Amino acid sequence: MRILAIGDLHGSLKRIKKIPVKDVDLILLTGDLGRANLMRKMAFENIEREKKGLEEKEFSPRERKKAFMEAYDSSLKVVRYLSKFAPVYTIYGNVESRNPETKKESREIGLKLPSLTDSLEKISGVRIINNRVANFQGIRIGGLDYFVDTSWVRDFKPSDYREKMRDAKKGSDKARSVLKWFDGLDILVCHQPPYGILDRVGKLAPKDWRGKHAGSKIILDYIKRKNPQYVFCGHIHEGEGKKKIEGAEVYNLGVAGYKIVEV
Numbered sequence: 281m282r283i284l285a286i287g288d289l290h291g292s293l294k295r296i297k298k299i300p301v302k303d304v305d306l307i308l309l310t311g312d313l314g315r316a317n318l319m320r321k322m323a324f325e326n327i328e329r330e331k332k333g334l335e336e337k338e339f340s341p342r343e344r345k346k347a348f349m350e351a352y353d354s355s356l357k358v359v360r361y362l363s364k365f366a367p368v369y370t371i372y373g374n375v376e377s378r379n380p381e382t383k384k385e386s387r388e389i390g391l392k393l394p395s396l397t398d399s400l401e402k403i404s405g406v407r408i409i410n411n412r413v414a415n416f417q418g419i420r421i422g423g424l425d426y427f428v429d430t431s432w433v434r435d436f437k438p439s440d441y442r443e444k445m446r447d448a449k450k451g452s453d454k455a456r457s458v459l460k461w462f463d464g465l466d467i468l469v470c471h472q473p474p475y476g477i478l479d480r481v482g483k484l485a486p487k488d489w490r491g492k493h494a495g496s497k498i499i500l501d502y503i504k505r506k507n508p509q510y511v512f513c514g515h516i517h518e519g520e521g522k523k524k525i526e527g528a529e530v531y532n533l534g535v536a537g538y539k540i541v542e543v
Contacts, residue, residue: 281305281417283467284366284540287533288373288514291315291354293361295536301365304540306416309362310514310533311373311426311471314355318347319375327486330439341389348385351375352396360403367405369414371423373471373515409469411458419543422462422508426471426515427451429496436489455498465508466543472515474500477525478532482518503528510541 284304289296291314301307322343326336339347355376362368372378377385379397386393400406407414409423428448438444462468472495473479479495494516503511503525511530520534531539 281419281543282540283308283419283543284538285310285467285469285510285512285531285533286362287512287520287537288312288471288517288535289314289355289358290375290535291351291358292536293354293358296358296361299536299538300540301362304366306419307362307366307368308421308467308469308512309359309368309370310469310512311371312375312514313359313370313373314351314353314375316347316351316375318343318350322347324486341391344385344389345391345393348377348382348393351377352394352399355396356399356403359400359406363403363405367407367416368403369407369409369416369421369423369469370400371410371425371469371471372408373426376426411454413462413465419466420464421467421469422459422465424455424458424462424468424470424499427455427496429455429472429475429498431475431497432494435492436494452498455496459498459502459506462502462506465506466510468499468503468508468511470496470499470511470513472496472499473513473519473532474503474511474525474530476500477523477530478513478519478521479516480519481516484518500525503530509543512539 282304285308410425414421430448433448475495475497507527519532
């Protein structure tokens with residue numbers, strides 16, 4: 281069986297069309313399906329304002345909807361393209377808006393926003409495997425939804441440290457609970473890399489982030505204990521490459537990078 285894993289798509293249909301998708305049996309995606317240029321610009325603008333001691337900028341409802349729709353529309357476009365060739369299993373990264381988040385955003389801005397999850401699930405052959413084990417023709421694939429590890433909060437020390445740490449503890453506890461059920465996996469698909477492995481932040485990030493490890497210690501611990509054959513991740517694009525952790529082959533596939541494995 282030939283399985284194609286693709287890194288964070290970020291709506292890059294031009295790059296994706298260069299990937300040899302024919303004659304594969306399954307396509308796995310590491311999240312961040314759509315373009316997030318506007319989201320990233322808004323987030324980094326407020327990071328820079330905070331450093332200068334300025335108040336956080338409030339973006340208008342129209343600006344926020346435009347950023348949401350950029351990610352939504354481009355996500356559907358790339359997934360629809362890939363689904364023509366083989367079944368597509370995907371997890372969510374930090375770009376995707378889950379249904380509760382979409383509803384909250386919609387209430388805050390007073391504008392109706394579409395559900396990405398509902399729209400993806402209507403595409404034939406597409407399956408969202410957040411925090412699930414999927415069995416594809418005897419191959420066990422675990423999909424871990426994106427979460428913020430407490431190790432990230434400790435290392436990056438955001439200004440709203442207590443709030444971020446509180447949320448990270450909830451997310452980390454949930455991830456540990458999910459991973460307890462991920463026994464005997466052939467493949468783990470996760471968004472962020474394991475801590476210290478293909479996860480060093482590069483020069484395009486805010487200055488005080490550069491050179492730090494942004495991976496997950498929880499994922500690293502799981503790989504060391506359970507030894508899946510393959511681990512596919514993305515998130516830290518400049519960390520693209522391959523490393524071995526004991527018996528596991530770990531691939532950070534970057535932005536629309538890919539790997540075909542035969543299992």
